[in-house]
Amino acid sequence: MIQPIWDEINEMRNSINKIPHLLINSTSSNYVHSKSKIKVLFLVQSSEFWYALETIYLKMLNDKDFIPILFIIPSRYSEDGGFENKSLNYFQTKQYTNILYFENEEAIPDNIIEMLNPDVIFRQAPWEHLVPSIFRTEQLKQRRICYIPYAIHTLNTEEVFYNQKLHNYAWRLYSDSQHLHECYGSYNLVKNYNSVVVGNTKFEYIDNQLNSTEHLPWPVSIDNRIPKLKILWCPHHSLETWLGFATFHKNYMDILEFAVAHPEYDIVFRPHPAMKTALITNNKMTLSEYDGFFSKLAQLPNCYIDAGAEYIHLFHHSDLLVADGIAFLFEYLLTKKPIIRIDSQQSVGFNSYYAKFQQAWYVVNSIDAVGNVILDILNNSDDLESKRNSFSQELYNASIELLPSDKIIADLKESLLGGN
Known part of the structure; x- marks a missing residue:
């Protein structure tokens, strides 16, 4: 008679373990925090994802109610690679305070989260295998995890972007739109009870930068020459085994021919950071083929290969974008x-x-067609200008009274300090 009872108890335990700890315990919006300041830990694995968080972090640095800590953690782009602190150099050039990092993964204490004892933790991405185990959701689920998508969810992929472990256990999912909020409601294991619609913090950052008077320079410069066009060219990494947007492995020789044939154009080539690994590990290109292309491109005076963390200055200076996917579109x-x-x-x-x-x-579906569209635009035949203006406004309205970052900060204060 004892075993059936234990079976029932174990089944109950298994059911409870599927429910996020922070939804079981009292962390509702009327929860009053016991401290006078909110300690916020930003676990930063990628400088490329930082734009979605920077406005929040900077405002917290100047807010007496917050202690923000920026923790640069090791990461990787695929399961085949080792963990590296890829973003450290980028953040060391910033005039930030409250930055924590360790020289290598082995130096990080296993109980570092307990030592820091944050009230809130921001993770950058839901892909668990890209960060060391001590920073994965399974190890953080007893904490208040917050998540802001590093890019808008535009794809026809259903639950893969809405029902990862991070989404299930998050205390807050800050949604950029009602659409994202509804997607969590449809696909997240716990629906959208932990989702709050605030707007797009990454677009807030981009808009701020585009309207700034200070920018890094356009990286192509040839004496006594004014380019006929400044092109930003951004190939994606997603092969048919993943999302299927990538075209570089099929058209890279055509791209090189285009660049050689048009010395009157400046071309800044910015591949997705994961593209090289994706192409080589999936046998789409050899290392020699890949490096050979970039070696030849780098020799062209009208071309530049950009691998920096900052890219909004490229948006600002360029006249046109060529891309196969996804976020930059x-x-x-x-x-x-x-x-x-x-x-x-x-x-x-x-x-x-x-x-x-x-x-x-x-x-378009060929590099020749890219050239034809460019010629049309240069001949003042830009038929899509009004569409771009309309959709730009729909994506982000800079005239709103309360910015997305302000809404997040207000939500944290209301939830953890009782609105004080």
Whole structure:
């Protein structure tokens, strides 16, 4: 008679373990924090993802109610690679305070989170295998985890972007739109009870930077020459085994021919940080082929290969974007400048909400067609200008009274300090 009882108890335990700890305990909006300041830990694995968090962090540095800590942690781009502190150099150039880092993964104490004892933890991405085990959701689930997507969720991929372990256990999912909020409601194990719609913090940052008077320079410079066009060219890494947007492995020789044939154009080539690993580990290109392309491109005086963490200055200076996917197709709309998308014709496509934004891009399937669209635009035949202006406003409205970062800070104060 004892065993059936234990079986029932174990089944109950298993059921409870599937429910986020922080939804079981008292962390509702009327919870009053016991301290006078809120200690916020930003676990930063990628400088490329930082734009979504920077406005929040900087405002917290100047707010008496917060102690923000920026912890630069090791990361990797795939399971095949080792963990490295890839973002450390970038953040060391910033005029930030409250930065924590360790020289290598082995130096990080296993109980570092307990030592820091944060009230709130921001994670940058839901992909657990990209960060060391001590920073994964399973080890943090007893804490108040907050998550802001590092890019808008535009793809036709359903639960993969809404029902990872991070989404299930998060105390707050700060959603950029009602659409994202509804997606959590449809696919997240705990629905959208932990989702709060605040707007897009990354677009807030991009808009701030585009309207700034200070920018890094355009990296191509040839004496006594004014380029006919400044092109930002950004190939993606997602192969048909993942999202299927990448075209570089099929057209890289055509891209090189285009660059050679058009010395009157400046071209800044900025591949996705994970593209090299994706192409080589999936046998789409050899290391020799990949490095050979970039070696030849680097020799062209009108071309520059950009691998820096900052890229909004490239948005600002460029006249046009060429890309096969994904985030830049939407982010660049904030500039209202032309966008040419190279369609792989085998991608997962865009979801029902964001599919309409394709109307604002010139869509082609060859490098020759890219050249034809550019010639049309240079001849003052830009038929999509009004579409871009309209969709840019829909993506981000800078005239709103309360910015996304302000809404997040207000929500944290209301939840943890009782609104004080």
